[in-house]
Amino acid sequence: MRLVARGRGGSRAELARLSGMAPSSVSLRVEELIEAGLLREDGEGASRGGRRPRRLRLHEEAGVVVAADVGTHHVRMSVMDLAGRVVYSHELPGEVADGPEVVTERLRQYAYMTLDQAEVKHLPLLGLGVGMPGPVDPATTRIVAPSRMPGWNEYPVGERLAELMDVRVMVENDANLMAVGEHRNGWPGCENLMAVKVGTGIGCGIIASGRLHRGRGAAGDISHVPVIADTPATCSCGHSDCLEAHASGAALCRTLRTRGFEVEYSRQLVDLVNDGVPEVTTLVRGAGRLAGQVLTPLVNFFNPDVLVLGGGLSAAEPFVAAVRAAIYERCLPLATRGLEIATAVTGRDACMLGAGSLILDEVLASDWVDETLASR
Template sequence: MTTETAGAGALLALMRDGHARTRSDLVKLTGLARSTVTLRLEALLDRRWIVPAEGPVSSGGRPATAFTFNTGARLVLAADLGVMHARAAVTDLGARVLAERRAGIAIAEGPEKVLDWLIEAFTGLLAETGHTLAEVCGVGVGLPGPVSHGTGRPVSPPIMPGWDGFDVPGRLGARLGAPVLVDNDVNIMAVGEHWSTGRGTAHMIFVKLGTGIGSGLITEHRLHRGAQGAAGDIGHIRASAEAADALCRCGNTGCLEAVAGGGALAARLRAEGLDADTAWDVVRLVRAGDRTAVTLVRQAGREIGQVLASLVNFFNPGVIVIGGELADAGEHLLAGVRESVYSRSLPLATAHLNIRVSELGEQVGIIGAAVLVIEETLSPDAVDRSLT
């Protein structure tokens, strides 16, 4: 790779906004010499990172060729592994899902069984779409527990027996022949929601309300993982004093998850004689208009809102996004959350605060896992290395 093409990755970054641009456009944008821009464009064209746009662009003289980012240059394998479900998908470099597969496989069945299903699902999806592993630039995986960002290994996950310290990137990378990025599932959801619907928001909290409770933090448009990757674990913050005796699966009492998580709500509904085993069952009862379920979910929203109010005062987000299975309970849940947040937070912190349900729904994890890989693959340095 010549010195002139060493900055091709930075040029590609400019072209990822979806707009077709000519050589003259890029010369004006970058201030580079036309010959340098031409060399970098040729390098990107050679690896299919960009392609000629359909139809030449005319500004009154001879029509000039425009170029655009090629989202089909590579493929991404993305997975969202939950407590009781697994999703796998193939996407392009625009995070567009080309094919998807789902299964009701529990994370507690262990890493070998779950990851073997994932490998089989990925290879099957590639075959269905007429592609091969050679076209894959990376694999992104979300896990429902703490993950060391540096190693991609789960760290003491409370609901994932057999997963502690398991080499997830090594297992998948050896079978799929591509780099593997692993993160906590709520982190990838935060990334997916921000990338797809919230790029204009610099500070966001994504809250996942499912069997458990967690959050992902976006600050200055970037995912905030903390020193060890444990940032955002709000499920084990102590809830209200009334819930002090509630036993949590982490071993402590009074945790928010033990009071307002989908598993805890289902257990309380069972105690009332209702048929509820999962967070989905809680939502089903709410949608059916069951008064006990509606009252319970609204109160859970208040408990969650009390914890979020502290985060709002401390972090001052512009948006709080509610996702996960319980988000489908709709306004009954949101009403409780908003009631506590707006009554317990500073007026300045809530003046322009938007609290809403995820716009991506159940696909948010898949999109986020894909985006992790896309941003890594398309970083200027990575693109420059691909041209050597």
């Protein structure tokens, strides 16, 4: 099931190769799963010189999951089928600063609303995946020590939502989800990937050996690395000259407001850059240079196949160019040889798609599969 879900096992023969099981055993299992309504055949694939494979896919009527990306000022939400295909998706308003009680209740309402609009009320809801703009302890699904989320510390988002909606819930940091989303949807076969999200805040998700690297739960924090900047700035963490205090969307907006611009959101920054306002472009390019300065040692150290740039600021071409330049200038040839530096293939959907992928993994590894098999 997992292999088919990840799009890696498209036929019985391929499943046999990937799983290491005998073709005969795979056929038997697949037969069972088809009878239980979990898998279905989906026409024939291209021949590789012999008989054409009979493509397999997860049955889209078997159930759905809801994936949500909670941003600082909005919520992006979608319904996905078991294969991770987006059935319906939209963006809704909502400030994360409204606090945990309000936001969890809002998520519940949004979820049912989204299911309604997706016209899948007759299918079982198997799980909910949520991305949050702050550190999440994967063990407890609690938010820990968030910098831009007052009132959220130690709040058990996952448990609350599971109670409210009576479904399996997965909660994860948004940068981590972006990494997962890009890895699954944009870079098949890539083993090691870094995804840097520069929006209101700055975060980084890490895929090591094809799996999300969480470390002790806080991995990927790059926002409080000291940078060499022209002007001093104090960060919310108490230290001075953190990357986040200089190069985040929030920091840039703050700077521009002192100069008389009316900017509130990162998106407005990008608009100003696209309008060709020189002062803003210079500022954004500077932010990119600082981000590159921080990323250089990390790229040398981690030596990824792909570096994905996402989040609001990645839509500004000067920002991306400055990051690229900084990395190619100072990284070792051995580290940049074959390194891809790209903006998010799935754009603003990356986090949401990642949330869907992870909750689908959980659902497909859960008892639900066995129970469904047994009940038919």
